[in-house]
Structures are given as structure tokens and as C-alpha cells.
Amino acid sequence: MSTTFTLDTATSRAHPVPEPVRRLTVPAIQKRKAGKGGGEPVVMLTAYTARMAQLLDPHCDLLLVGDSLGQVIYGLDTTVKVSLEMMIAHGAAVVRGSYRSVVVIDLPFGTYEDSPEAAFRTAARVLRETGAAAVKLEGGAVMAPTVRFLAERGIPVMAHVGLTPQAVNALGGYGARGRSEAEQAKILNDAKAVADAGCFALVVEGVVEPLAVAITEAVSCPTIGIGASAACDGQVLVVDDMLGMFERVPRFVERFDDLAARISAAAAEYAGRVRRREFPTEAQLYR
Ligand code: KIV
Numbered sequence: 001m002s003t004t005f006t007l008d009t010a011t012s013r014a015h016p017v018p019e020p021v022r023r024l025t026v027p028a029i030q031k032r033k034a035g036k037g038g039g040e041p042v043v044m045l046t047a048y049t050a051r052m053a054q055l056l057d058p059h060c061d062l063l064l065v066g067d068s069l070g071q072v073i074y075g076l077d078t079t080v081k082v083s084l085e086m087m088i089a090h091g092a093a094v095v096r097g098s099y100r101s102v103v104v105i106d107l108p109f110g111t112y113e114d115s116p117e118a119a120f121r122t123a124a125r126v127l128r129e130t131g132a133a134a135v136k137l138e139g140g141a142v143m144a145p146t147v148r149f150l151a152e153r154g155i156p157v158m159a160h161v162g163l164t165p166q167a168v169n170a171l172g173g174y175g176a177r178g179r180s181e182a183e184q185a186k187i188l189n190d191a192k193a194v195a196d197a198g199c200f201a202l203v204v205e206g207v208v209e210p211l212a213v214a215i216t217e218a219v220s221c222p223t224i225g226i227g228a229s230a231a232c233d234g235q236v237l238v239v240d241d242m243l244g245m246f247e248r249v250p251r252f253v254e255r256f257d258d259l260a261a262r263i264s265a266a267a268a269e270y271a272g273r274v275r276r277r278e279f280p281t282e283a284q285l286y287r
Contacts, residue, residue: 021099021100022100023098023099023100023101023102023133024061024062024100024101024102025102025133026102026133026134026156026200029042029061029062029102029200029201029222030200030201030221030222032061032222032233032234033220033221033222033233034216034222034233039233041233041234041235042061042062042201042222042224042233042234042235043059043060043061043062043234043235044060044061044062044063044064044104044224044234044235044236045059045060045063045064045236045237045238045239045242046063046064046065046066046068046069046072046236046237046238046239046240047063047064047065047094047097047098047239048065048066048069048072048073048090048093048094048239049090049093049094049097050093050094050096050097051097052094052097052239053093053094053095053096053097053098053101053103054097054098056098056101056239057097057098057099057100057101058100060100060101061101061102061234062101062102062103062104062201062224062234062236063094063098063101063102063103063104064104064105064106064136064158064236065087065090065091065094065103065104065105065106065130065132066106066136066238067079067082067087067106067108067109067165067166068165068238069082069086069087069090070082070086072238072240072245073090074086078165078168078169079108079109079165079166079168080109080110080166080168080169082106082108082109083108084108084111084122084125084126086108087105087106087107087108087126088105088125088126088129088130091103091105091126091129091130091132092129092130092131094130094132095130095131095132102133102134103130103131103132103133103134104132104133104134104135104136104158105126105130105132105134105135105136106135106136106137107119107122107123107126107135107136107137108166109166112137112146113139113143115146116145116146116148116149116150117149119137119146119149119150120149120150120153120155123135123150123155123157124155127155133156134155134156134157134158134200135150135155135156135157135158136157136158136159136160136203137157137158137159137160138159138160138161138164138165138166138167139159139160139161139164139167139190139194140159140161140186140187140189140190140191140193140194141189141190141193141194143159143194144193144194144196144197145197147159147194147197147198147199148197148198151197151198151199151200152198156200157198157199157200158199158200158201158202158203158224159191159194159195159199159201159202159203160202160203160205161187161190161191161194161202161203161204161205161215162177162178162187162204162205162206162207162211162212162228163175163176163177163205163206163207163227164205165205174206174250175206176206176207176208176227177206177207177208177211178207178208178211179208184208184211184214187207187211187215188211188214188215188218191204191215191218191219191223192218192219195218195219195220195221199221200221201221201222201223201224201233201234202215202219202221202222202223202224203223203224203225203226203236204216204223204224204225204226204228204229204232205225205226205227205228206226206227206228206252207227207228209228209229212225212228212229212231212232213229213231216229216231216232216233222234224236226252227250227251227252228252237253237254238253241253241255242254242255242256242257243255243256243257243259244256244257244258244259244260244261245259245260246260247260
């Protein structure tokens with residue numbers, strides 16, 4: 001088999017083939033914990049489609065097929081409504097579109113919480129049908145037995161504590177967590193419990209900054225912050241947020257572009273040219 005990869009545009013615009021690269025591994029990510037011989041910050045972005053995965057992959061260590069796709073792609077009001085079929089379809093697309101990053105797929109609400117065995121069945125299906133390397137689940141101490149059960153059976157688990165969006169109905173909103181000492185102690189305990197149970201990395205979302213620092217110091221796996229702290233071992237953002245696709249910009253987001261405005265301008269330009277019969281031009285016609 002040839003080892004020379006070229007850009008193959010013959011079949012479809014969706015299949016550029018890159019130079020050969022080796023995909024990062026879960027153990028390689030684990031070694032990136034600051035102070036453990038590693039320490040290079042871990043870069044993670046969400047991705048939901050093959051083409052976006054192709055564009056992000058060279059720049060990231062991890063691509064997260066987050067259940068935020070419910071809001072970002074499907075216009076749902078919460079992630080609670082996301083199905084396993086959605087996660088598997090988008091997860092497989094992101095694996096097809098990536099070559100270097102470790103792909104992690106969110107287990108959707110209602111598919112893993114009731115028992116470690118149920119979580120194993122869901123996670124095994126996700127890995128089998130997508131080719132991803134790991135799953136992510138939300139929850140702290142209460143999910144620690146499940147994290148251990150999966151990890152001991154060969155399923156790498158990324159845990160997620162602090163603001164856990166699947167629990168929005170119980171939390172009452174998306175406000176930052178850890179504003180009281182009691183809540184800080186609970187979230188710290190949650191983080192230690194899932195880390196001791198064997199999660200390979202830990203998303204810390206929407207917590208007051210000193211708590212994110214304390215969690216990062218307390219656990220032996222890399223922490224990946226979102227609305228947390230620059231002291232976390234890595235960072236994640238929802239890709240559409242950082243590209244400027246939405247008008248609403250939460251405090252923890254920095255817009256690295258203004259794609260919504262640029263898409264709107266391109267669509268307006270196209271519409272104008274079609275209406276003036278200026279498109280297509282000779283260059284786009286078959287003679
Ligand atoms: O669903 C998601 O995109 C996430 C990230 C925000 C961490 O869980």
C-alpha cells in the first residue's frame with residue numbers, strides 16, 4: 001500500500017487526504033498533566049461535522065463531539081433532548097474528518113446514569129460505531145463507580161464537573177458554580193472522586209476561578225477548563241462560539257472571528273448578484 005498521501009479531490013469535496021500523521025493517544029494526553037514531566041497545555045475544541053474536523057484537527061489535541069451540538073446544530077434549547085443516534089452520526093463524521101486528534105464523544109443525557117452496566121453498553125456502542133477513542137460523561141462523586149467500571153474495562157472516560165449542562169433542570173440555569181464554600185467543597189470532592197476512579201482527563205466548566213485552580217492542583221489527570229482558569233492543564237471552547245457564529249457571547253468565550261457577519265455578507269452578495277442576473281458568469285458555465 002502506498003504511503004504517499006495526496007490531495008484527492010476526484011471523488012468528493014469532502015475527502016481531502018492529508019499527509020500521513022499518527023493519531024495522538026489517551027496515554028499521551030494523560031502525560032500532559034502540568035508538573036508530571038509534561039505540562040504542554042492541552043488544546044480541545046468541539047467539532048460536529050467532518051469538514052470542521054478537517055479544519056480543526058491540525059491545531060488540536062482533542063476534538064470533542066459535545067452534546068452542545070443539540071443547541072449549536074439542531075437549535076434545541078437544552079442538551080437534555082440530544083439522542084444517542086445524533087451523537088453517533090456526528091461522532092463518526094468527526095472521526096472520518098480527523099487524523100491527529102483524540103476524538104471524545106459525549107454520552108447524552110439518559111443513556112448512562114442509571115447503572116455502570118448501562119453506561120458500558122452505551123459507551124461500547126459509541127466507540128464501536130464511531131471509531132472514537134473515548135467518551136465523556138457529566139457528574140461527580142455519584143458517577144465515580146461508573147467511571148471506574150468503564151475505565152477498568154478499556155473505555156477511556158473524560159469526566160465533567162462544575163456546571164454540568166445536562167443537569168440544567170436541577171441547577172436552575174447556566175450560572176457559574178462554586179459561589180458558596182459548601183458548593184466549592186462539593187465540586188472539589190466531585191473532581192477528586194472521578195479522578196480517583198480513573199478518568200483520563202477532567203472538564204471543569206463554569207466555576208469560580210480559585211476552585212478551578214484548587215481542582216487542578218488536587219487531581220492527577222489533566223484538567224480542561226471552560227469558564228474556569230488559565231491554570232487548568234488545557235482549555236476547551238464550543239467552536240461556533242469562538243468563531244463568532246452567535247450573537248450571544250457568554251463571559252467565558254472569546255470570539256476569535258466574526259463568522260456570522262462574514263457568512264451574512266457573503267449570502268447578501270450572492271443574493272444580489274443572482275437578482276441582478278450577474279451570477280453565474282461565463283467562468284461557471286459548461287460550453
Ligand atoms: O457539550 C459540550 O460541548 C461540552 C463542552 C462545552 C465541554 O461539554
